[in-house]
Amino acid sequence: MDTYAGVLKGVIWEIFAQARIADLTHQVAPQNVLQAGYLLATAYRYFPEGTVHVAVVDPGVGTDRPAVAVETPSALFVAPDNGLLSSTWEVLTEKERAATRIVELTESHYWRSPVSSTFHGRDIFAPVAAHLASGVELSKLGPPRRQLVLLEGIQPVKLKGGIIRGRIVHIDRFGNCISNIEKEKVGSIHQQGWLHCRTGPHRLKGLARTYADEQSGCPLVLFGSSGRLEIAVRDGNAATQMGIGIGDEIDVWAE
Amino acid sequence: MDTYAGVLKGVIWEIFAQARIADLTHQVAPQNVLQAGYLLATAYRYFPEGTVHVAVVDPGVGTDRPAVAVETPSALFVAPDNGLLSSTWEVLTEKERAATRIVELTESHYWRSPVSSTFHGRDIFAPVAAHLASGVELSKLGPPRRQLVLLEGIQPVKLKGGIIRGRIVHIDRFGNCISNIEKEKVGSIHQQGWLHCRTGPHRLKGLARTYADEQSGCPLVLFGSSGRLEIAVRDGNAATQMGIGIGDEIDVWAE
C-alpha cells in the first residue's frame, strides 16, 4: 500500500476530527471499475445507517468526467461518475431508487485547494465525504442529477435452454471466484435438480452448502457469504488452479 | 485485502459505535491455524487490558465445529474452537488459566441474522466481539465449557543429547523465520557454551543480540522481539534464501 489511503484519512480528520474510518479495500485490480463496484455494493450494507462511502477507481481523473455524491435511504456515496456505482444502484429496490438523491460535485468550496489533476481522491472525494459525515447537506455540494452512469452487462442474462449467463466479478484472497449471479436469480432452477455450472473449459455439477462439503483439493460451487454464486477449491485456490479471471463468463443451468 | 475485514468493522460499529478497531494481520497463510494462533498469542499482551480479540481462521466454517468466547484476567477472545487459541492458552500462567472462563457461542441473539454458512466472522464472531466490548457479560453468550481444543505439537520437545526441537511458526515480511522456542526454555543451555542450531540442511552457530551483529547477507540466530528464537539474514530474506517454511523443524543445543 502506498501512502495514498493514509493521506485520505489525514484530509478527512482535518475537516471532521471525529470521523471513524475503515478501509474497505485497496486491492482492486488497477482501474477495474467492475470489480470495485461489485465490492462496494456487497459491503456497504454492513455499515451503520448513514455511513459515507468513498470509492475512487478513477481512470479518467483529470478529464471532465463528472463526480457525484449520492444519498440513498441507508447510506451516502462519493465517487467519480464512471460506472463505479452501477452495482450499488442495481442492488437498490425500486423504492430505494425513488428516494435516492444524486448531485454532481461542483462546489469547490468543499474541496481542497489547489486541486491536482491526478489525485481527486485526496482533493475532492475525501474532503466532500468528510463534509457530508460532519453534517453538510447533500444539496450544498452541487446541482441535482437525474441519473448515474451505469456499466453495461453487469447483470446476468437469460439464454435459451434455461441457461443463466453471468460473469466473474471478483476473486478474493483465497482464490474464490465470485460471480454476479445472485441466489434469488437461480433460486427457482436449482431446486429443480442438479445445478450445472460452466466456465472456460470447466464443468461442475452440484451445489455445496459450505467449503467443507468437498474433499481437499476439489472444486465446488456454492452461494458465498455475499449471496452470489462462487467457484472455490477446498483448501486451494480456484482462480489459479482453474485459470479463472475477473470478467470471465459463467453459465449455470438445471439438469 | 478483500472487503471482508472492512465489513467486520461495519458490523462492529453497528453494534458498538465507540469501538476502536485495529487490524492485527490479514496475511496469515490460508487456513494456517498454527501461524495465526502464534501471531495472536504474541501480540495480544500489547493491547490495553480488557481488549477483545477476534480471530477467524476457520477451515471448518459451516460445519458443527463449536465457536467460543474466552475471558482471561487480561483479555477477551472470540474464535472458532479449532486450536486457534492453543498458543494463547500455552502462554497463560497456571494462575491465569485457573481464572479463565470459556463459553460456547450458542445464543444467536448476539449474532447477525441470517447467519451465512461461509462467513461466521461477519455473522457470529464480529457481532459477539462487539457485544463483549460494549459490556455484555460473557456468560450471556452461551453455556460454560471446561476446555479449549488444543493443537498437538505446538510446544518444543526435549530430545536426548540436550537437543530442543521446535518448529518454525511464522515468517515475517522481512523473511525472518520465527520458531516456537522461547528464550526461557533455552536460557540454561545457551549459557553453557555456543548455541548450535539446525534446520533442514543448515547449521548455524552462535547467538546474535541484534540483526546488526552480522555482516550484510549473512545468516544469524537470535531471540527476536517476541522472545522466540529466530533465524534471519542481515539485510536479506532468510525464508527464501535458506528455503525455510512454516512448520519446519528446528533443533538447538549447546556445545
Next chain:
Amino acid sequence: MDTYAGVLKGVIWEIFAQARIADLTHQVAPQNVLQAGYLLATAYRYFPEGTVHVAVVDPGVGTDRPAVAVETPSALFVAPDNGLLSSTWEVLTEKERAATRIVELTESHYWRSPVSSTFHGRDIFAPVAAHLASGVELSKLGPPRRQLVLLEGIQPVKLKGGIIRGRIVHIDRFGNCISNIEKEKVGSIHQQGWLHCRTGPHRLKGLARTYADEQSGCPLVLFGSSGRLEIAVRDGNAATQMGIGIGDEIDVWAE
C-alpha cells in the same frame, strides 16, 4: 502484513486511549530509508496540525544509532536518526527550520520496559509518540540536538547544459515511478520548450497534464499529485514495463 503494526496500536492505546491512528504505509522496500523518508515528507502535510508521525525504518536497531523526536511548526515526528527525516527536513522552509526543535530520545521513563534489541518501534517509538500525542512536552523526552542526520544526494543537482539530474525515490502500486524533482525546480525550463526526460535507455519528450493525456499503453511524463516529476504508463505499469527501480537516475532538460 505482520502483527507489528497492529501491536504498535495496542501500545499507543495503552498510553493514550483517545488516539486516532492511521497507517501511512507498511510497504516500504525493506530497509529503504530513502523511499520511506520521501513518502513521509510528501504525506505528513495532509494531516491535521500537531499530528504525531512515527516512522520506523531502522536497519541499525539495537546499535547505538540515536533516536529523535522533532517538532516543527506544523507536526511532530518520532524516528531513528538515520536519515529517515532527511526529505522532511528538505521540504521545510528556512523559517520552519528555525522554529524546529529536536531532542534525542534518552528518557526511558517514556518507553516500554524492557526494551528489546530488535523492535524499538514497539518499545521506544510508539510509546514516545503516544506520550507526545497525549500532551507530554518534547523537552521531557531527552536533551536537545542541533541537527538531524541527513542523507546525501536526496536533492536533484544541476549539470551543465541545463540538465537537472534527480532520482526515482518511490514506485507506487500502479507502477508509477516518482522522482525527487519538484515542479518548482523545473518550472523555468519546461516553459522554454519541450521537456525532455531520460532514465536508463528510455528517452521521453513532452509533459502530460494527466494520465488520460496519452493512449493506453504509452509512457508519459507528468507532475504527479505530490508535485514531483513522475514517469507513468497509461493503463500500465511503468516500473516493470520500462525496468525502472528506486534509486535510478533521471535527467530532465528543455529543448
